[in-house]
Every structure is written in structure tokens, then in C-alpha cells.
Amino acid sequence: MGKAVSKLSKDDIKQLTDATYFDKRELQQWYKGFLRDCPTGQLSEEEFAKVYKQFFPFGDPTDYCHYLFRVFDLDGSKFVDFREFILALSITTRGTERQKMEWSFKLYDYQRKGHIKYNDLLPVIRATYKMIGPMVELPEDEQTPEQRVNKLFNLLNKNKNDNITLEDFIKLSRLDPNILTSLNSYQGLV
Missing domain, CATH: 1.10.238.10 (EF-hand)
Known part of the structure; x- marks a missing residue:
């Protein structure tokens, strides 16, 4: 899943439905949105912080995002790809306690x-x-x-x-x- 492509492959969908709490349709919707926001298919820490700033307009989430980004960035590449993003989203929204x-x-x-x-x-x-x-x-x-x-x-x-x-x-x-x-x-x- 390294390069950004317009659609998830069948293999990607199978791997992600097995690894997350999302179904095929949800994964495709999330992927489309992810590529719209991150056309390169990779989210940098700076871009990640920009998104968070929208939710916390009266504070400064930059430092918090630094720590949070490290949890998303599973491979330590300094970028979050769709797989890393969707795995984190799956756990934080639908995972067990x-x-x-x-x-x-x-x-x-x-x-x-x-x-x-x-x-x-x-x-x-x-x-x-x-x-x-x-x-x-x-x-x-x-x-x-x-x-x-x-x-x-x-x-x-x-x-x-x-x-x-x-x-x-x-x-x-x-x-x-x-x-x-x-x-x-x-x-x-x-």
C-alpha cells in the first residue's frame, strides 16, 4: 500500500477487513476520504496537527499530536499511510475496552x-x-x-x-x- 492509488486492491480490502472492524464498503469510503485529504497517500505529522487544530480551536494541539502521531505511525516512517490510519481508527472507534x-x-x-x-x-x-x-x-x-x-x-x-x-x-x-x-x-x- 506504499503508493497512492485510486482504489484499494482486493488483497488490501481482505487484509484490512480481517485486521479492522470495518467492512469493505466502509474501508473504500475511508480510503477515498483519506486520498482526498492526503493525495500522496501519506500523512505527515504537520498535516496531522492541522487536522487536529480544527477540533481544538481554543488550544494548541501541536505537542499532543506529536505523541499521538507516534502511535499512528506503526513503522516509524514519519508518515501515516492509510493502513496505519485505519488500524488506529478501528481500535479507537470500535475496539474493545x-x-x-x-x-x-x-x-x-x-x-x-x-x-x-x-x-x-x-x-x-x-x-x-x-x-x-x-x-x-x-x-x-x-x-x-x-x-x-x-x-x-x-x-x-x-x-x-x-x-x-x-x-x-x-x-x-x-x-x-x-x-x-x-x-x-x-x-x-x-
Whole structure:
């Protein structure tokens, strides 16, 4: 699927219907839209951020998009092709709760170490706060990114030097309802 073509091949459709929660018709529609927005068949991080800016006009999603883009860019090519795009979209919109948690964990585990430390979580939370801007009213104990990260570590009875594993993250999503809410925010959009 390296080069942009006007249609998905039968092989591509078969592979993608097997790997996603989309049917043939949906895949063809998404592909047509993807090529309309990305005629080269590849989405750069800058283009990715431009799209996100439309959804967050009162904040700056650039930093957040940097971390998010890394989750989409499965092969580390610095571009997202249609396959990478549709795999991420499938999980975030129609995946199981576990799949969504695993996918979200990768957002914070941007160094791909298999665990998250305090200093991994903090820049992503800072980027999130910068993205949402002043439009969201935050709880008293989450007014700053540092407070939010401290709260998450405290919920797990961990200190700043401890690791958060995927299983810890899953446990955390049950302790903090905002995590599950954000994981399900794309559900029903497609």
C-alpha cells in the first residue's frame, strides 16, 4: 500500500477487513476520504496537527499530536499511510475496552519501553492541557498537569520513581473514570 492509488486492491480490502472492524464498503469510503485529504497517500505529522487544530480551536494541539502521531505511525516512517490510519481508527472507534486501553497506553509509552514513568506521563498530560486550552473546567485537584499526574500515581499507590505497566494502566482506568471516558470519546463517530 506504499503508493497512492485510486482504489484499494482486493488483497488490501481482505487484509484490512480481517485486521479492522470495518467492512469493505466502509474501508473504500475511508480510503477515498483519506486520498482526498492526503493525495500522496501519506500523512505527515504537520498535516496531522492541522487536522487536529480544527477540533481544538481554543488550544494548541501541536505537542499532543506529536505523541499521538507516534502511535499512528506503526513503522516509524514519519508518515501515516492509510493502513496505519485505519488500524488506529478501528481500535479507537470500535475496539474493545482492552484494545483501547492498550492503544492509549502506547500514547504515554512513546519511548516504547513497555512501561510509563512519571516523566513519560507528564509531557503528554502537559500537551493535553495545552490542547484543550481554557475551554474545559478542571477539578480542583487537577488544575495543573503536575497535579493530574500526581493524582494518577497516588491512585495506584506509586511514587514518581515507580513504573506504570499496562496492567497498572488498566487498573488506573477503572480507578479514574476520566480515562475510560476519553477512551470511549470516539465511539459512535463512525
